[in-house]
Amino acid sequence: MTNRDECVALDARDPLAALRDDFVLREGEIYLDGNSLGPVSKGTQRRVREVIDHEWGEGLIRSWNSANWMDAPIELGNRLAPLIGAREGEVLVADTLTFLLAKIIGGSLELRPDRHVVITDAVNFHSDLYIVAAMARLAGRDIIVKTIDRDTLVDYLDDDVALVMFTHVDFRTGEMLDMAGITAAVHAVGALMLWDLAHSTGAVPLDVTSANIDFAAGCGYKYLNGGPGAPGFMYVAPRWQGVLRNPLPGWLGHARPFDFEPTYESAPGMRAYVTSSPSVLALGALDGALEVFERTTMTEVRVKSLALTDLFISLVEEALPGVFDVVTPREHTLRGSQVALRHEQGYGIVQALIERGVIGDFRAPDICRFGLTPLYLRYVDVYDAVQILVDVMMSSAHLDERFIVRLAVT
């Protein structure tokens, strides 16, 4: 079993160690919930101050041009693009994930006018399920949404499928899907592929270009650390730009927004998918948060992410054998950057951990979820978190008596 000194040594030679200083973290707290809401970065603090005091405060209305607020959704998309393996002009930052999915789903259904089926994962994030049902209803023709067991996808693929929408890393279990393989299978029947990258972006290396996907969308507040309710992003493969229509258009996506034309004419490129301006403060917060990613690579992040999740799993299994069902796959190619532990008393366990300064979260009915984020987490944090978990399992008032673990403490 890895001991604490070994973790200290791992931290000492961690190439990402210096990045922790970019974040505002509380002394005595171990934050394992960056997969739900990333912490404040110094880049964010600086950029938001700059937006408020300088761009908005001094520039006022002029900053639409002088600070280039007009292009901010596109420019920020370009900054984010390398994190998903996209190129300049393929990513837009705006709105929230649900609205971006709405635009892509609505537009996609028009691209396959003779097909009637949309497939999604029955255990997809529920907002994805609601918006796909809503956009199917708004399609103005009979669309059937099939929510399936994702492992049985091939059984459902035929030439009546218009679109498949999956989430790349499962928000509960942390299982990562085979983006390229699934996309190829979907394309083989002439359907379109939309990936929700909410739990992938900034967490695992992504290459939407080589995976040849059609569309993607994700959010800015998890591993990207853009702040609560941060704008989302969307990706449209170059072959679909100018082809995929924005079903929810607005003036900022018009070819000539300041000509005030009564009829909508789409701007070229990703700008077509802008409806109206997202909060410039919120864009600034995300912009500042992305700086830290430019001081590392997703390959480096991935190496440490797997090391942290491996460490967490092995420490839990060694210290608390048989107590938890480790839901997250052991196989690296199937794992995101979180560890999910199933336990009947999951809710109480997470509450007890939070009281002792280990911040994870609970997902009904029985998942304790721990996001392990390499930019600011140390190996020693993982070690300490597991020790506290052991302590909780041996003594917590939050646990039903029959679940208390009795270990021989050495």
Next chain:
Amino acid sequence: MTNRDECVALDARDPLAALRDDFVLREGEIYLDGNSLGPVSKGTQRRVREVIDHEWGEGLIRSWNSANWMDAPIELGNRLAPLIGAREGEVLVADTLTFLLAKIIGGSLELRPDRHVVITDAVNFHSDLYIVAAMARLAGRDIIVKTIDRDTLVDYLDDDVALVMFTHVDFRTGEMLDMAGITAAVHAVGALMLWDLAHSTGAVPLDVTSANIDFAAGCGYKYLNGGPGAPGFMYVAPRWQGVLRNPLPGWLGHARPFDFEPTYESAPGMRAYVTSSPSVLALGALDGALEVFERTTMTEVRVKSLALTDLFISLVEEALPGVFDVVTPREHTLRGSQVALRHEQGYGIVQALIERGVIGDFRAPDICRFGLTPLYLRYVDVYDAVQILVDVMMSSAHLDERFIVRLAVT
């Protein structure tokens, strides 16, 4: 003609004078564009700092409960409600104006399933025109959008009209419409009435309750000073809550968001119209900006607004007789809180004013637009702005020679 000393005296006895200190304004600049983007307030600076450093920075994920981020769109709606004459639980702050209009239009068309016509104003803000056309297309049945001369509305009202959408104060001319009268006429044929309050909220007293309107939406970045791309707001009359469906649903509008149910079931009240979380930073910025309105009343604001616009018009007409066509109505009941001057060289005039520190804006083809915002503008600012306008008209390099005004300077 009012002289500068008289303006100084008016400022000395202005009951709103102290509110100017709540804003961050640049020395030597006169900001007449608060109808497009309001300035930074000290309330906003304070609240955004609090959200970043305390709520997000320290509370992290816990702030969804401890800082009540979950209820922020509703709570902020309650804070805004008195500005439009609405009551608690009738206003929501979220998304942007265009998305909120999309939700209302989409939902409204379902409430009048046997009617085929939506009426809007041909000179409405163009984003309103685009989204009404888009939502008509998504209705899944034949809907005709008629963009009419608003003064001829009665000619178009019949029992095939489902919805009328007008903007209460015209963004170009500043003309204010008769909310109660038009709403009554629309209701008389059984149609629904949606008001865009973008140029009204925080600018003129509003009473959506006594006007008996069905729906309204507006934006947070103009007279409310919520910052660039600030979230918008929507109002749903109590009689339609639980009846108007949200056609673009998301997990935060679910009756039980944390039960992760696969099927959408709408929350009661205004929460039904939340899709996903708006930026909490952006909500904070608007929240801080609304504080100043609690130190005055819209009646007081209106008295000063009319005094400022009257002063501006009279000074321009006296100093530059016949030079401009004053497009904004003289009659107080028909005037918002801006003055629009038509001039063939409008673009150059506005550029010249901006260079000399008077910030207005230009709306094609020929409107010079000046927002007169009582919370931070002084009478003497109006006086000085007009003097600078006179100076520009007599000498500017931005003007074609034949438009230069030659006055006998006394």
